[in-house]
Amino acid sequence: MSGPGTPAEAALALLLALPGPVFIFDAERRVVMANAAAATRLDMPPDTDLAGASADTLIRRLAHRGHYGPGDPEALAAAVIALDRRQPHRSLLRTGPDRWYEVASVPLPGGGWASVTTDVTEHRLAEKAARDRLRLTDTALRQSPSGIGIYDRDHRLVFFNDAYEALLDLPPGTARVGMDFGQVTDLVIENMPFDAPAQALFQGRRHIDRSRRNQFLRQRPDGVAIRATSQPLADGGFLIVLEDVSQLRAAEDEAKGRAALLDGVLAALPHGVCVYGPDRRLRLVNAAFRDLVGDSEVRIGEHLLELIRRREAAREYADRQDPEEIFRRQFDFAREPTTRRRADGRVLTGRTAPLPDGGHISVVSDVTALHRAEAEAQRRADLLQAMMESMRHGVCLFDAGRRVVAANALACELTGLTREELAPGALLDDLGRLQLSRGLLGDPAEAEALVRARAGQPVRHDRFTRRARDGRVIEVSTDPTPDGGFVRVYTDVTAERQVLAGIEQARIAAEEASFAKTRFLATMSHELRTPLHAVIGFAEALQNDPGPENVKEFAGTILEAGRELLALIDAVLAVAQMGSGRLQVETRPLHLPSVLDSIARQLRGPAEAAGLTLTLDPLPALPRATAEERRLRQILLSLLNNAIKFTPAGGAIHLAARALDDGQVEVSVTDNGIGMAPEQLGQAFEAFVQLEGSHDRRYGGSGLGLYLARALAEAMGAALTLDSARGAGTTARLILKVSASPASPAPAA
Structure with missing residues (x-):
């Protein structure tokens, strides 16, 4: 065994640190060593000690956890267990849609082996992406409408698409991979219609330097334009791209035609046109603009601001303006056209508009004739308006769309509308509704019905009158105009109607005067005959029987009848004086209590003779009244005689007086006689009127x-x-003015 720090230990440490599972098995197929990733792969804690574990058991566990991919876990495990571990093995496993592992089995001395699993997902995905890109590229190249041919460094064709053959005008299948460029050129010349210049052109292209980019344009006899581009490649080969640019050439030709047409239009336009680039420098100017500015020099490439400054300094226009302001105004594309007068009297108008490239176009027009025509039209309009304003009628002109064209001030006054409301463009129906809402059309119900009935209806000859809120009578007449519109005239006929009313009243008054005269003659003949009959009758009686016992009685009757005749004649005389304006009165301060007491005593006898009670009510302290005593007595006697006449026997009459709060004095005569209907009160004060007008009337009088x-x-x-x-009886009230004298004391009880 190697000591610490030996290469063996370093290798062991490397194996243990690998991110993928590592197993080392001995000849008895038991685990000698495994790293933490191996335990994790087995779904065990990373610090699990797997030493001594059976390889077959671990393989089955891995199979059930999907380590060997989809399928029967036992079958997959059996296949792995059956592997000959004396031979190296390498397999690629896919455990999911996007997870790939490479498992390597390496035999070890002594009959054991090592199993190392590596995650190759990223590499597999990268390879797949590269293949997909290659496939898409190949598809794109083959489907491209452009012809593509790739040649290697030996000028042999290594790739081409169908469009390459088609654009070379070769039959399908003629070109083949491996042909050199010369062979392809020969094929093209062989299949080319007899066209010596084109054949010579292709022959010359055999020896072109393909290490540089070249481009050619060929027009085929069938009208198709082919653009060929040769592009060198990094490996020494070159790429040829063929494009059908027929439409592009046609578009270019059309663009050239349009440009020529545009140049012709700009040259023929009567308007001056200037085109400025995004840098605000002049790019194009037509001849009309040069004509409009006269001798002013216009230089292509000059900056707009410098051009404006130069022209303002030259005083081309009658009104001097700030060049900076004019420059800023050029880029306010939403503004109304600007109008200026040149020093030579011409009037020019200009407007600007943006261009797609960031520049702008300026169009200048000579509107001198239009300006003069507008000035003349305005002068005529002002004259017409002045004429309308001087008319004694309100006039409003409407067009065929029932909209106001013009109106004078009197029309506004007579319609009750303002200048702003009766401005040009206002709709007639809207004006009617506005008048209706303000109560300017008379009775609301009738006016609303009229407005609704007339809304939207054709306008005809019409004439009607309406009364304004201030009482004036307005006559409205409508007359259509030849253009489909109409003119409406408003006339204040109040004075005319008043004159007519006055004439009518005069006629009625004349008729009433005639009737009053007739009535007067009839009444007076009756009233005069009665006392005259008495005078004549008793005079004849005295003549026939002059006995002393009858003289006094008959003389008294004659005297009474004479006085009655005198009173009647005095009344007629007073009426005549009033009619001629000669009735005069002389007023002075009067002591009312004495006058009232005298009159009450004077008429108490006649009242008692008629079976009535005449009473003077207790009088308070009264100021002295301003009146003429004779006329005052005449008034009160007339009022009391009327009360006596029209009060049945058993009735009562009261004479009273009182001071009013406003400083005047009221004298009243009240009875409980037959009275009058309210409608008769006005007639009672008319001359020669008998409210009981029949021939057999019960009450006499003139x-x-x-x-x-x-x-x-x-x-x-x-x-x-x-x-x-x-x-219910009648009360007559006489209101007298008072003098500055002290109040009269009340009479003693």
């Missing part, structure tokens, strides 16, 4: 009492009103 009472009240600056209800 119909001038209340009319004169209100007229006299208004002449004194007072106000007269009535509160009444049918069957």
Whole structure:
């Protein structure tokens, strides 16, 4: 046995350290030594001592653990046990889809042997990958549309694909591996149609230096263009690649044609075109651009910024601008075209666009004529707008799509819309809904129904009126235009309608005046005849029977009738004075209590004769009222006489006065007579009106009492009103202004 540190010990240490299982068996097939990997392979702890273990037992254990691959473990173990260990053995085992092991059995002196297992998975996978790559490469080369021929250093053909033969125009199977380049060339010439220049070309290629890269282009008689590339290889051989470049040549020819066409288009364009590269230097400029800039020099290769600076310094344009700002503006491709006026008066507009290579194109157009036309159109539009604004009607023009074209300020005012809302482009239906939402079209229900009915309907000749929220009457007329649009005219007809209403009112007033005159004559004939009959009748009685016992009675009746006639004539005279504007009053501060007391005492007798009670209600302290006493008495007498006339026997009449909170004085006459319906209150103050108009009316009178009472009240600056209800009596209220004199004391009880 060798000592420590001997080569034998080093070899033993190496075996024990191997990553794969190592077993050493003696002639009796028992383990002499095994490393830790062997125990692990047996699914035992690494420090397990396997010395003395039977080889057959261990082989079976390994077989059951799949060490020898798939299959019957006992059959696999039996095959391994049966091996002749006196001979070396080496086998490759696959224990899984991706695990490979190499097992080597080496005989040892004395009849034993050593078994070493090595994991060769990585090597097997690498070999497989290499074979796969080689197979794919071979497939790719053979399937490649390019012809590929590989020649060795002796210029013999070692590989070619089908495309190589086809592109050489050789019949299939003509070329063979092992042919030298000269033989292949001969085959090509033999199969080539009679074409002396092409044959001479191929003959010349026999002696080309293949140690350098060469490339040729051949146009076959059938129109196919073949590009041949000879590429030297590292082993001294060379590779020939044949490509069908017919489409490429056609594309190149087409590109050349397009380039020529583009050059022609650029030359013919009336617009100036400049092309700049990614370095911002001028690459191309057409003749139109040179014409547009006149005498300015444009140099290919000049940087854009320098070009701008030079042209701005030359004052080519009427407005001087910062060159740096112009340069930055060139790359704002989303901006609107820039318009500038040259010093010679021409107007140019320019826009830029990016190019795929990072450069950009600049297009300049002469828009002088367009600019002048736009200026003229704007002048005409301004003139038209000024004309529209000066019109006395609101005008709004719509196109065939029912959208606003133009509108004047008066149209905005009469429609209730703002300038922004009635701007060009606004849709008529949207404007209608906007007016509807603001209540500009009158009654909401009717307006909504009108808007819905008209929405989307064809526009025809139309005319209607509507009332604005401020009370104005707007007439709207619509007339179609030849282009399919229509014009809508808005007219404020409020004054016209007011005039018409005034005329109508005047007509009604004239008719009422005529009717009032007729009614006046009828009433006055009745009222005058009654006292006149009394006068005439009692005068005749005195004449026929002048006895002293009848004189006093008849004279009293005649006097009463005369006074009645005088009062009636005074009333008619007052009405005439009011109609001519000559009714005058002279107001002064009055002591109301004395006036009211006098009137109450004056009419208490007639009231009692009619079976009524006339009462002057207790008066508080009252200020002095501003009035004319005669006219005030006339008003109150008229009010009290009406109360007496229209109150049935047994009724009551109250005369009262009080100071109001606003500093005025109210004198009221209240009865519980027949009263009036609410609709009759307005008619009660009209001249010659009898609310009971039949021929057999129960109540007499000329119909001038209340009319004169209100007229006299208004002449004194007072106000007269009535509160009444049918069957509930009437209250007349006279509101008098007061003077600065102290209040009148209340009368003694």
